[in-house]
Each structure stands twice: as structure tokens, then as C-alpha cells.
Amino acid sequence: MSDQVILETRNLCxxxxxxxxxxxxxxxxxxxxxxxxxxxxxxxxxCGKTTLLSLLGALxxxxxxxxxxxxxxxxRYSDVxxxxxxxxxxxxxxxFSLIAGLPVWDNITYPLIPRGVGRRERRDIAAxxxxxxxxxxxxxxxxxxxxxxxxxxxxxxxxxxxxxxxxLADEPISNLDPVNSAAVxxxxxxxxxxxxxxxxxxxxxAIAPPxxxxxxxxxxxxxxxxxx
Amino acid sequence: xxxxxxxxxxxxxxxxxxxxxSAVTAGAVTVVLLPYLVCLGLSHGLRLEAExxxxxxxxxxxxxxxxxxxVPIPLVAKSQIERIDGVTEVVPRIxxxxxxxxxxxxxxxxxxxxxxxxxxxxxxxxxxxxxNSVNELVxxxxxxHRLNLKLDSRIPPFYxxxxxxxxxxxxxxxxxxxxxxxxxxxxxxxxxxxxxxxxEGLVNDFLVYCRxxxxxxxxxxxxxxxSYRAQGSSGGPRPMVIQRTDLTxxxxxxxxxxxxxxxxHFVLVFAVGIxxxxxxxxxxxxxxxxxIGILKATGWQTDEILFRSLVEGCxxxxxAAALAIVLGLVWLRVFxxxxxxxxxxxGAGVSPAFRVPFxxxxxxxxxxxxxxxxVVMTGSIYSTxxxxxxxxxxxxx
Numbered sequence: 001m002s003d004q005v006i007l008e009t010r011n012l013c014x015x016x017x018x019x020x021x022x023x024x025x026x027x028x029x030x031x032x033x034x035x036x037x038x039x040x041x042x043x044x045x046x047c048g049k050t051t052l053l054s055l056l057g058a059l060x061x062x063x064x065x066x067x068x069x070x071x072x073x074x075x076r077y078s079d080v081x082x083x084x085x086x087x088x089x090x091x092x093x094x095x096f097s098l099i100a101g102l103p104v105w106d107n108i109t110y111p112l113i114p115r116g117v118g119r120r121e122r123r124d125i126a127a128x129x130x131x132x133x134x135x136x137x138x139x140x141x142x143x144x145x146x147x148x149x150x151x152x153x154x155x156x157x158x159x160x161x162x163x164x165x166x167x168l169a170d171e172p173i174s175n176l177d178p179v180n181s182a183a184v185x186x187x188x189x190x191x192x193x194x195x196x197x198x199x200x201x202x203x204x205x206a207i208a209p210p211x212x213x214x215x216x217x218x219x220x221x222x223x224x225x226x227x228x
Numbered sequence: 229x230x231x232x233x234x235x236x237x238x239x240x241x242x243x244x245x246x247x248x249x250s251a252v253t254a255g256a257v258t259v260v261l262l263p264y265l266v267c268l269g270l271s272h273g274l275r276l277e278a279e280x281x282x283x284x285x286x287x288x289x290x291x292x293x294x295x296x297x298x299v300p301i302p303l304v305a306k307s308q309i310e311r312i313d314g315v316t317e318v319v320p321r322i323x324x325x326x327x328x329x330x331x332x333x334x335x336x337x338x339x340x341x342x343x344x345x346x347x348x349x350x351x352x353x354x355x356x357x358x359x360n361s362v363n364e365l366v367x368x369x370x371x372x373h374r375l376n377l378k379l380d381s382r383i384p385p386f387y388x389x390x391x392x393x394x395x396x397x398x399x400x401x402x403x404x405x406x407x408x409x410x411x412x413x414x415x416x417x418x419x420x421x422x423x424x425x426x427x428e429g430l431v432n433d434f435l436v437y438c439r440x441x442x443x444x445x446x447x448x449x450x451x452x453x454x455s456y457r458a459q460g461s462s463g464g465p466r467p468m469v470i471q472r473t474d475l476t477x478x479x480x481x482x483x484x485x486x487x488x489x490x491x492x493h494f495v496l497v498f499a500v501g502i503x504x505x506x507x508x509x510x511x512x513x514x515x516x517x518x519x520i521g522i523l524k525a526t527g528w529q530t531d532e533i534l535f536r537s538l539v540e541g542c543x544x545x546x547x548a549a550a551l552a553i554v555l556g557l558v559w560l561r562v563f564x565x566x567x568x569x570x571x572x573x574x575g576a577g578v579s580p581a582f583r584v585p586f587x588x589x590x591x592x593x594x595x596x597x598x599x600x601x602x603v604v605m606t607g608s609i610y611s612t613x614x615x616x617x618x619x620x621x622x623x624x625x
Contacts, residue, residue, distance in 0.1 A: 059621040101245040115527075
């Protein structure tokens with residue numbers, strides 16, 4: 001882990017409005033993520049973990065406050081710059097968010113298409129990723145033919161295919177059985193061991209690997225932080 | 229370049245990813261375009277036949293006008309016209325409308341010297357009426373079909389004049405593949421036509437053939453010298469002369485009148501078509517928004533997503549236009565303009581018993597492609613743009 005801060009938020013707020021009522025999903029939250037660190041956001045459902053990850057990953061715009069990526073504030077990014085920034089981040093979604101109908105190999109390398117990577121090269125990259133995650137024989141399968149654990153590993157492979165600086169994983173194991181959960185967590189630890197920054201959200205702090213930073217959230221705020 | 233080719237490839241994939249939505253969109257556009265294309269084909273076909281008829285017709289049409297209306301003129305005026313320098317031939321003609329049969333079917337009686345009609349014999353089953361025959365008729369294919377008359381059929385008296393009632397006989401029937409003008413025609417001799425309308429000694433007009441370059445001279449002379457007035461009378465009709473160029477000039481106006489339905493349909497194509505595509509784009513909209521959200525979240529730019537959608541829309545438009553063109557050809561050629569010909573051709577009925585003229589020229593076909601592109605693009609690009617400009621989290625929610 002280096003001293004360089006890759007992501008930082010200052011007084012971050014995200015308010016969702018539904019009719020006359022409003023929900024402060026993230027409330028005046030300031031946090032910094034060091035490059036190469038492994039950070040686990042924990043807390044009960046509705047505490048703001050997913051919203052915080054979306055804001056950190058430039059998938060959503062804050063209601064107020066600031067998000068910085070390598071010192072540059074995201075609100076200063078144009079739409080094109082934000083798209084290019086997202087290429088430096090790998091996002092793993094709780095519900096996998098794979099494109100149904102596309103074969104697994106295409107799902108993994110779809111983000112590489114706008115980067116001008118040709119079909120043959122994409123197939124090679126997908127093969128490497130599938131081998132790494134133990135899915136060598138699933139390249140031409142449809143996501144619907146895979147188990148939940150396999151789909152999540154495909155989602156991880158997609159997040160890594162573009163060689164991002166940081167992986168943001170939103171409850172990647174909440175839909176998985178213990179065996180698949182362990183497999184996915186093992187993959188994330190392996191990614192971290194290769195020097196990537198990993199930020200994930202989980203229900204249980206105990207799942208966070210030893211040495212990781214655990215941030216407990218409630219009501220959109222940080223309640224406490226600890227190193228496991 | 230690789231990037232654009234690859235993104236274009238994803239546009240093709242997108243069609244296959246959502247086969248039902250693609251099929252419904254292409255189908256909806258085809259359904260909207262098809263009648264439009266068929267109408268265009270018919271109007272072009274009719275126009276070409278009309279132009280051809282004008283070119284093969286007389287140089288001048290001399291008739292009479294009185295109180296602003298065309299009126300019959302005396303047959304004896306023929307000799308006055310024949311004397312004009314430059315005239316090679318004058319053919320008297322009777323044209324009149326009648327209703328015939330139990331269901332009062334509309335028909336047009338044309339009476340003229342039969343020898344002038346020799347070229348038309350190639351379109352006939354049977355023969356032309358005899359030179360000096362009476363009550364021998366040649367019927368149009370549509371009329372014969374409606375009246376259920378065959379070659380050598382006898383027609384009970386359908387007119388009455390000073391000579392009483394006469395039975396007529398069908399000596400010829402135009403073949404269904406003959407030009408469209410014959411459909412509701414009753415062709416006969418001048419004598420029989422005069423008897424049908426009980427107007428002995430009168431004709432509707434003279435078809436005047438001139439030596440090349442004499443048309444304007446003959447026209448001027450007819451207007452100057454020909455008189456339909458009886459001796460000692462100060463009133464009576466005045467000569468009216470129509471040249472071939474006059475007929476060609478009025479042609480677009482006449483056909484534009486027939487194209488009223490087409491013009492209306494043209495507007496409907498845009499209004500209904502865009503609505504239809506917007507609705508079909510809405511099919512699986514949440515799935516589409518989610519998919520676009522995933523693309524944005526994984527680093528696709530808005531313009532790249534729009535390009536992908538553009539390729540998808542282009543291909544769907546081309547497919548819809550191609551399908552419309554093929555179905556249009558089938559409708560006109562195989563089904564002979566079933567139903568739609570009746571919209572354009574008065575008296576054609578639901579299933580015409582004559583060859584419906586049509587031309588599917590490149591220009592209307594290209595126009596069809598263009599309309600399909602505009603309709604699909606307007607519908608699909610808008611919904612894609614809405615989803616692509618939302619934040620990825622919102623699109624995926």
C-alpha cells in the first residue's frame with residue numbers, strides 16, 4: 001500500500017427524493033482511499049454502501065460535496081472524461097449486471113470495444129481471464145447457463161479485463177453460497193495482492209480479509225473504522 | 229478504425245440480442261411503408277401509361293365548346309378540317325358514359341372507324357367489330373368480368389332509339405394484360421355508338437393527324453375557319469383544339485388528384501411511423517436502459533453508445549425498407565394490386581380483372597429507405613439518447 005490517495009470524498013451527500021419525502025443515502029461523508037489498499041465498507045442494508053460506491057465509481061453524481069480521483073475533482077470532468085475515468089475503474093455489481101444473450105467471453109471484453117481492441121485480441125484477453133478464474137470451458141456459454149458464483153467471477157473478469165487502477169465491488173458475495181463466496185473473496189484478495197486497490201461493500205465485517213481497512217456505516221455516515 | 233468497426237459490430241449484435249423488439253420495429257415500419265410504396269408504384273405506372281397513350285394518340289383533338297362546356301359537334305365538319313393544309317387524316321370519335329347491366333355497371337362507349345383501331349387488335353381475344361356491322365361490341369376485361377360476359381355472348385337490349393331495341397353481341401374482349409385504359413371500355417363502330425346515344429350525325433371530337441411541324445398551323449386554321457353553326461344560324465358551338473403538349477401538361481395535375489390518398493399516407497407514414505417506433509422502442513425499455521447503463525458503467529461514451537444504436541437503427545431500417553419493397557412487388561405483381569388498385573383506379577374493384585400498371589422505380593425505392601431511416605432513427609435514437617445521458621446508476625436502477 002502506498003501513501004498516494006486514489007479516491008477521496010469531502011462532505012459528500014446524496015439525497016434521493018420520492019415525492020415529498022427525501023432519503024439522505026450518504027450524509028456529509030469524508031473518506032480517503034489509499035492506492036493499493038483493501039477497504040471493506042460494512043453495515044446493514046440501506047446504510048449507504050452501494051450509493052457511496054456508485055459515487056466513488058463515478059456512476060452517479062453527488063447532491064453536494066466532492067469526490068476526487070487522484071486529486072482531481074470529478075465534477076470538473078466532462079462526460080467523455082468521466083467515461084474514460086470509468087475505464088480506469090473496474091466495477092463489480094451485486095446482481096452481476098452481465099448482458100444476457102452475449103456469450104461469456106464477449107461480456108468480459110465488451111468494455112474493451114470502445115478502446116479499439118480487435119475481436120481476436122479480445123478473445124485472447126477473455127481466454128486469459130477465464131483461465132485465471134477457472135472458467136476456461138465457459139467462454140461461449142450464455143450468462144444464464146452459469147451458476148451465481150460463476151457469473152460473479154465473470155463480472156470480476158470483466159472488471160479486470162481493462163486493467164483498472166481500482167476495483168469497486170458492491171456486495172459481490174451477497175447472492176452467493178458459502179463455497180462461491182469464498183471463491184470470489186479469494187479472487188479479490190488475489191487481485192489486491194497484485195497491487196490493485198480494492199473497495200468492496202459487505203454485510204459482515206468478518207468477511208474482510210486480515211489487514212484490510214473496515215469502515216462501518218450507518219445512516220449514510222461513517223460510524224467507525226478499524227484495521228482487521 | 230478498428231474501434232468503429234467493432235462498435236458497428238455491436239450494433240448488429242444488438243439486433244440479435246433483442247430479436248422480438250427488432251422484429252416488431254422492422255415489422256411496424258414495413259407495415260407503414262408498404263401501402264406508401266405500392267401507391268407510388270401505381271401512380272408511376274399510371275403516369276407512364278398515360279404518357280404512352282398521349283404519345284400514340286392524335287396530334288390534335290378538335291371538339292366544340294358552348295357556354296363553357298364541351299358539346300357534341302356535327303360529323304359534317306370533318307370535311308372542313310380535312311381541307312386544311314398539313315392535315316393528313318381526320319378521325320371522328322364518339323365517347324360517352326353509360327350504365328349497363330343489372331347492377332348498372334359504369335362503362336365508357338367509344339365509337340370510331342374500326343380501321344383506326346387495328347393496332348389494338350393485338351390486345352384482343354376475338355375480333356374487332358366489322359366495318360359496316362351494327363351492335364358488335366368489344367368489351368374491356370374488367371367490364372366483361374363484372375357483367376359475366378364471354379366471347380360471342382348476346383347482350384339483351386340496353387339502349388333504345390328511333391329504330392327500337394336491338395340485341396348486341398360481344399365479338400371481342402380485351403385481354404387482362406392489355407393497357408389499363410381498356411378496363412371499362414365498350415369499343416364499337418361510329419354507327420353503333422351513335423345509335424347507343426341516339427345522336428345520329430354528331431360526334432364528340434375529331435382526332436386530327438398532321439404532317440410533322442404543322443400542328444400549330446392546323447390548330448390556328450381550325451380555330452379560324454371551322455364553323456359548327458348551321459346555315460343561317462348565328463349561335464352554336466365554337467371549335468376547341470387540344471394539342472398533345474396540352475395533354476402532357478395537364479397530366480401531373482390529373483394524377484396528383486389521384487395521389488390524394490398517397491399524399492395523406494405520406495403524412496401518416498411520418499406521424500404514425502415515428503409513434504409506432506417510439507412505442508416499439510419502449511418494448512423492453514427497462515432492459516435497454518439497464519444495458520446502456522452497464523455500457524456506461526464499463527467505460528462506453530455517450531457518442532459510442534449512440535453510434536451503436538445508429539448502426540442498429542440503420543440495419544433495421546434497411547431490413548424494413550427491403551421487406552417493404554419485396555412485399556410491394558409481390559402485392560403489385562403477384563396479387564395485381566389487390567384492393568389498393570381500387571383506391572387509385574375508379575371502377576377497378578377489389579380484385580381488378582386487368583393488368584394493374586405499376587413501376588417500382590429506383591427513386592421511390594430510395595425514398596422508402598430514407599423514410600424508414602428517418603422513422604426508425606427518430607424513434608430509437610431518442611430513447612437511446614435519454615438512457616445514455618442519464619447517470620449509469622440511474623439507468624441501471
